[in-house]
Amino acid sequence: MIPPFLRVRDAGKVYPGGTEALRGANLTIDAGEFVCLIGASGCGKSTLLRMIGGFETATTGEIVMAGKPVTGPGPDRGMVFQDYGLFPWLTVQGNIAFGPLARGKSKQEAGRIAERFVTMMGLDRFARSYPHQLSGGMKQRVAIGRVLANDARLALMDEPFGALDAMTRERLQEELLAIWRSTGLSVVFVTHSLEEAIFLADRIVVMSPGPGRIVAEERITLERPRDVSSPEFNAIRRRLGVMLHGDHPGPHAREVA
């Protein structure tokens, strides 16, 4: 039997101070799937993402990718941070070539790879610019580009567009979908915007705080490109909205809706 692409089994996280950030999370992600984690702050969505990334160790349970338990960060799981995390001393080109170089590619080959992804992300004019000379949207393009250039099979995105203005955010959402479709990448995308989640995801995982846990999953079957003003879109938004903000969050929220 082929093991699932990514499997989170009964994962929990208790911080040394005693705070329980996540309890008993179970989640399976297929290859090529686009999954959004959504929930109020403190629901453990970022913790879960960081555990998949290998930046946090699970207190209970385990995370297994393609049959191998996750024990630390690795290039198969590329992370896109909300605050970009670009290397300020490297140009756009250098930032994108960083991963290939770190994994032992030759200078020439890393340069060729970087050039390809600079072009793919529409950064040709900025290839020799440094991060502090770029706008937020451009920086996030670089951050996505360096994950793609590193042959990541899973992109972990922690509210990547949260700090951007609405116009830039919408453009990047569309570009991300185009890249996702053309590369077959799997994406786990954390957001607190319901609209963003419904616009992007194959499947939305709803999480709830105190302690953080997964309370529901919703498969979104709307045709892409999705129209955020369509009645179907809004029906989903209303239903999930009640689950997120309703008086009785939890498994019974569906009935309330």
Place this chain on the structure above:
Amino acid sequence: MSQAETLRAVETERPRLDYTPLVRIAVPVLLLLGWWAGTTFNPGGLIPSPQDVGTALWDLAFGGINDDAFSQMLLPDLIASASRVYGAFLLAAALALPLGMLIGRLKVVKELLEPTLQVLRPVPVTAWLPLSMILFGLGPQSAFFLVALGAFYPILVNTVFAVRSVEPRLFEAALMLGVSQPRLFPKVVLPASLPGIFTGLRLGLGFAWVVIVVGEMTGVQTGLGAMIMDARQLSRTEIVISGMIVIGIVGFLSDQAVQWIGRRLLAWSPQHG
């Protein structure tokens, strides 16, 4: 780069009167005027006039006026001092950089060395003078030691701070891109802390110029500090002031050169580029 450059270019193209050079020389001119007035209208004073100092400077540099022990000594003294300043600075950097990196990144080294270094830090270089003369004897070694001591702490403190305050996010980014733990130091810590380390080097070199006069109180025969000390004993105040002016200008030029290097090397850093 190109974007910022075009921005800057656009800014300077705007036709507008630029008062900057005027503003820059205003205070020196006022100081000079005040000095001139103060000495001219108080002829019995002990402070020489700007004209006297100008003459002394000329004689120090080229001779032909007084033809005494100070004539034409400016260049040899300057070379002697500069070689001590840069030599001692290099020695201080060679010690402080690796030490600072170790203290900043390794807890054991920090616990081992930091208490001692912190207690020694407030002790001024002048207080070390007698001990230095006992340890290193009268002469250039003693001077070298004191100047190096003056440059050591700014480099050390800034290096420790720089390697310690690397954005944790950058480690995460490097790890998820495939950098192994032991490679984090050359791939992330070193480049990320370069601006801070550079600031330390700049301050250290500045301090070396400040300390050179004290350093040359140790009975060395040459150098700007020695020149000032000799002139003081002979009540040649115009030579003393000449020496002060030369140290000021050379120290300033040295700092400008360092800043220029910084702008070239650290073009990526918003503080330097």
